[in-house]
Amino acid sequence: MADEIGVAGNRVRSFVERVEQLELEIAELNEGKKEVFAEAKGEGFDVKILREIIKLRKLDKDERDEQETLLDVYMRAMETAEPEDVAKAA
Structure with a gap:
């Protein structure tokens, strides 16, 4: 429902909370990606080259x-x- 100024507060909250949740998921995915690169580096792979391969495959x-x-x-x-x-x- 719209409040006194004509804005649906529940709808605004829904959008904001959905974006916040997506930002959390992105942060978790980025952390996972960092861990994979750290694992590759630990096994002697050149992370810079791996990133280049990923870029080229796109x-x-x-x-x-x-x-x-x-x-x-x-x-x-x-x-x-x-x-x-x-x-x-x-």
Whole structure:
């Protein structure tokens, strides 16, 4: 029901409480993710590389191929650049 100012207080409370619950669940999931990365690191895996794999797996094949091609092009361009050109760019 709406109160004196025309706002349904119960409905507002419902939205706020649902968002708060979702925030708690997100925090728990993030903690779980942290634990998995800590376990992987403890077994000698490079967490930075694992994160990169996860990021790449989110891309579709065409996007991933395009990204790999651009990375290769840029790396080759840097390798052929004169050292003083690189210093000037920095």
